[in-house]
Every structure is written in structure tokens, then in C-alpha cells.
Amino acid sequence: MTKLHAWIDGEKLITLEGIAAIDRNKIIVTTDETVENNTPTVPLLLSSVHWTNSTTATITLEQNVPLERQLYLHFNDIVFPIYPRYVVQTAWFDQIYDASEERLGADYSPASTTFAVWTPTAIQVELLLQTDQRVTMMRKANGVWQTTVTGDLKNVLYQFAVTIHGEKKLINDPYTKGLTANSTYSVVVDLSDSDPPHFHTAPYPPTLKQDAIIYELHVRDATSSADSGVQHKGKFLGLTEQQTTTPAGSSTGLSYIQQLGVTHIQLLPLQDFARVDELNPQHSYNWGYDPLFYFVPEGSYATDAADPLTRITECKQMIHAIHEAGMSVILDVVYNHVYYYESSVYEQLVPGYYFRTNANGQRSNGSGTGNDLATERKMVRKLILDAVDYWLQQFHIDGFRFDLMGAMDITTMQLIEQRAAQMNRPILLLGEGWQLNTPLPEHEQATTSNAKQLPAYSFFNDYFRDTLKGDLFQSLGKGYVNGDGYFSERLPQLVAGSSDTRFAGKLFTHPLQSINFVECHDNHTLADKLSLSNQADTTEQRRRMHQLATGITLLSQGVPFLHAGQEFLRSKQGDPNSYIAGDAINQLNWKLREQEADYIYWVQQLIALRKNYAHFRLTTAREIEQRLHIISTPSPVFGYILLGDTADIAIYVNPLNEQRQIAMPALGRWKQLLSNVNQPTSLPSFLAEQTATIAPYEMLIWIKERT
DSSP: OOOOEEEETTEEEEEEEEEOOOGGEEEEEESSSSOBBOOOEEOEEEEEEEEEETTEEEEHHHHHHHTTTTTTETTTEEEEEEEOOGGSSSSHHHHHHHOOTTTOOOEEEEEEEEEEOTTTTOOOEEEEEOOOOOOOEETTTTSEEEEESOOOOTTTEEEEEEEEEEEEEEEEOOSSSSEEEGGOEEEEOGGGOOOOTTTTTTOOOOGGGGGEEEEOOHHHHOOEEEEEOOSSSSSSGGGGGGOOTTTTTOOOOOHHHHHHHOOOEEEEBBBBBBBSHHHHHHHOOOOOOSSSSTBOOGGGSSSSSSSSSHHHHHHHHHHHHHTTTTOOEEEEEOOOOOOOOOGGGHHHSTTSBBBBBTTOBBOOOTTTSSSBBBBBSSHHHHHHHHHHHHHHHEEEEEEEETTGGGBBBBBHHHHHHOOOOSSOOOEEEEEEOOOOOOSGGGGOOOOOOGGOTTTTTTOOOOOHHHHHHTTTOOOOOOOEEEEEEEEEEEEEHHTTTTTTSOSSSSSOGGGGGGGESOOOSSSHHHHHHHHHTTTOOOOHHHHHHHHHHHHHHOOOOOOOETTTTGGGOOOOOTTTOOTOOOHHHHHHHHHHHHHHHHHHHHHHHHHHHHOOOOOOOSSSSSHHHHHHEEEOOTTTTTTEEEOOSSSEEEEEEOSSSSSSEEEEESSSSSSSEEEEEGGGGGSSOSSSEEEEEEHHHHHHHEEEOOO
């Protein structure tokens, strides 16, 4: 048999490659592998044959191709198979094989389990069970293959034997809820066995977005240090342990975060990911942005990765413990790409469907990881929506942070918003709205520039970040806090939640669309950035600059976001991309937490201030316009006042290494609330004059009660 290529590229289109030009009358397209006397049993009528060159032709059929059957092309005595290719990327395919309403995966009950998998271009699918059962699955018209097996299959391993493109492959279930170590086999699980006591009924404080203070944390980083005092270091259970301390007695782990006062812990991706050997996790490390299976917690965070139920149970125990500590949980999710698309279950089940391609047919790479998920396609969208629903229902997640959200389509994000709105608790939705080089039309991308179409979403505000500390991509670049007030003209818009039309700069439709941050897991920590950009300054000067950046973040309108350890000058030893750098670089340094007790106390005070005064939690641009006003100050010292019903609050920031005189915005008895330079015990109760001195790199907060 001659090795040639024929592809189904449209509902009526076949492309021939590597074939010398032949007479169209000699070409037969049929579902018959053998043809007697040039008379196939099921011929497909050819409408036209067009040779684009001497070895390439396109065949147009009079009827749609039957993808449920294997097609063959015959000419003379040569026969070879025709396989689906670009047809899976057509609107016709997406419509005909739309299985959005189907229940996929393994639907378990003690009496029976129903298995369903979507693979419309497969010719045969069998279910292989650990019990040595081999069950032929039946195909539905929408491309779903399904079977029900009677008996109790709890904890039974399974895979699908899928015949596609002429090969039979063993493939795991993309909707599996359980996995063996290192994602080797899918597992049937009884999810009710994984629930901690009262998990689905225990109340916990719901937090509205305007009240949110987000703390970004990696599960392993939180407790892996030898000084964490945690027994289950680097594990889900490490974040369930209470009253853990350093050897010197300072709080660590969950207790420390609770004492800090934040409202939400945002966990870096914990859906099953690659690069870490789950049986020997100490030898490797990963942030988690290499997703494999979206419905299963990562095994390296479990105390026993070999037991499929343990990771589910312990993940729920962690979430339950965070809720009991009075905080909510945001899950960082990666629905823009997968780890190595070639070997992914998605590419194996429906080759070419789940990933975007450029005009030349090559995989697009806007994500920078080698592939972009085609979120705009119906069954990719279903995968994402089903995963979101699963984590909301089964794990009681309180929010989602969408990695590279700009690579996702607006319609999918709107449907996620509709699903989140059905919950009986606030669900925070936020993401990275960067513009990426992906084939999705710009007006369909969930980017910051399209924020008006996604009013329920918050976007990471890179304008805020770069204004305060300098351009992210210029290690020596400076901003307001580390450049003697550089970009001071941008400060009004920053503190207004980037939503006030009175001020120049990036605008959102309302302040809660702005995630205000100066540091996150990506790139240099703020401390490392300042060490590079401000080498000539002293350690104490850089520390004060750092405090100013954190202070402005916490007292601006919008949603404040802190990177774990930011409040004690977290360093990654200068590593700008520590995603696989290991524990020595990434773990939280609890000794540094003890050294920076004053800084931590300052952050606790700022958080308490934000919680106590609604001035800092305005929800509309109109409110901000009415209540926030800029104070006249000696440049580049910046000041603003927030008018309240019973009190006014004035905030001043000095980015210079010299003191300045400031004037209060109005007459009255101004009480000094906070300062990052002077401890409260040394502060005067009230201002005797209507002017005051602001020290180098100081943030001053004053309040005047209304009589």
C-alpha cells in the first residue's frame, strides 16, 4: 500500500497530498476498504476535483462526510485512508457535534457507573477496566461514546481504548475525578467519601468584592521551610494546621495569614499539573501552570499520591480550614493552554480541535507555552464551564483567577459569570487581561481593553504596578516610590481605582475592575526589583520605598492584592522566573517574617483601616468623584482626601529622601492615624497647627471627625 495523505478539511472537502495528478474519473471515495470492479458499496459522489499543483488536489463532495465511518480513497489499485484534519475547526463540525448538554466522565453510583467521552472523529472506543473488563462503547450522533457498567466500581482504574487516525491508543478520561500517581490512570471515585465533616453545610463569612483583600499563595511555598513549624510541609494539610510557629515562637502558616487580616487566599494552580514527580516531589518543583487534568487536585500536595482519594480529601480539608479561619479561597486556573498539547488527552481524543491554529495551519502560541486552547469552540467552552462548576460545587471555591485571561473569549467568560451568579455566596472573578498574539479576533478577547463587556471581572492593573515601581521589563526602571516621585501625575488615577474620568490614565468602568498590585508570583519580587533599580540607596531606604508601594496598594480604590511575603520583604534571591526553581528560592522565609515584625504590623494596621472605613471601599466611579479629592502638595509629595459621612481621611505620601512640609486640606482637629515611620505610641493625638512635616519615604494617614 502506497503511503499517501488524504485529509478531511471541511464538511464536503478532502485534500490530497503527495499524489501525482490523475484523472478524476479514476478517483473513488468510499467507506469500503476494498472495492470490486471499481464499484463501491457506499460511494461518495464527487462534485469537483481541483489540482492546485502536480501533487496536491482538493476534492469537493456532493454530500457531507460521514465522520462516524472510516473513509478510503481508491485509484487504480491503490487504497489509503482519509483522516479528519481541519474539518474539526469548522463551524459545521462545532455545530453538528455539539455535546454541551451531555454529562461526561464517570458518573458513579454503588449500583452502576456510566462512562461517557466526547471523541467524534474516533472509529471505535472501548472502555478498559482494571477488573480486566473490556466494554465496547456506543456512539451517539453528537460524537459522545457511552456505556454503563453494573456493579460497584468504586476505586477501579480505567482508560479508553480509542481508534482514531488508524491507531488504537489508551487515553485517560479528560473528565476524570480521580487519578493514580503521576496521572497514569483514571480512577472511578465516590466523591462523598472525600468530604470532611460538615464540609457542605458549615457556614463561613461571605466577602463582597469591594471588601476583598487578596493574598496570593503557593501551597508548597507556604509551609515547606524548615522554620515553618508545620508537620505536613508543602502539603494541602500544611495549610490546615493551627497555631504553628517558628522555633522562636512567631506565628506561621494559616494562623499567620489569619492574623494578617486578609479576606481571600488566592492559591496558585492546584489542578493536576506536570513537571513534578508526585511520588518523589522533593526532587522537583512547579508553580502549577502546566495543567494536565482540570478536575483533579495535584497529587504532589497530598500525603499519599498513590491513593486517588487522598488528594481530593486533603484539598477539601485545606479549603475547609481556610473557611473556618474566616477567609475565602480563590483558585488560580489555567484555561488558556495545556502542558505539551501533542501528548494531552484533548489532542489525542479529537486531534486539531482543542487548540487554535494560525492561518498557515501551525499551532498558535499566544500563551508562550506552545499552544492556545480554543476557548471559543463549543466543547472547549464546555470543558471550562464544567470544571468551574465542579470546583464551585465540590470544593466550595469562592473565586477564580484566570491565567492569561486575554487569550480566552468574552462569551466563555460571560457564561462563567452567569454560572457564578447562581451560587449562594459571592464568587470573585479576576484575571490577566493582557493582549496576546493569538488568532482570536481582538474584539472577542477577554482583555483589559474589552473590560466594558465584562463588568463583573477584575483585571490585574499593570498601569498601577509599573507606575509605582517602574516598567516590569526594565530591571533598572523606576517609578513613583523608587524614582523620587517619577510618574507622580499618575497617582490621582491610581488611588481612584483607575475609573475616574477627571484624571488621565487607564480607565475601567468601575473601581472594582482594578486589581491593584505591585508584586505577584511572576517576575522579580518588589524587594528584588528595588535591589536592582536602587542599588545606590541604603537597605533602610529601599525598605521605606517598599512600604510606600504596599501602603498605596492597600489604600487605593479597587481590589488590593498582596503577594505572600510581600509584607516582610520577600526575596527570591534575584530570580525573576522561579516557576521550577525549587524550595530554596520559593519557600516563604519565616525568619525574615520575624525580622520584619514592624513592617507586618504596619500592613496589619493598613488592612484594619481599610476594613474599618468604607472610604476605601467605594464601588462606583460616581462615588469616587464625589468623595475623593486631590490635595495641593509640594510635588512630588502626593496627597488626597476621602470625604465620609462622619469623618474625613487624608493620606499623604512622600517619595523623596528628604522631609517636606504639608498643609491639611481643611481646618479642624486632625488626628494622626498611621505612619510607616513612627510607631503609634510616639504620635501626637491631634495636630496643633494646620501644617505638618512628612518624613523621607513616609506615608501619613490623618482623620478628622465631623462634629
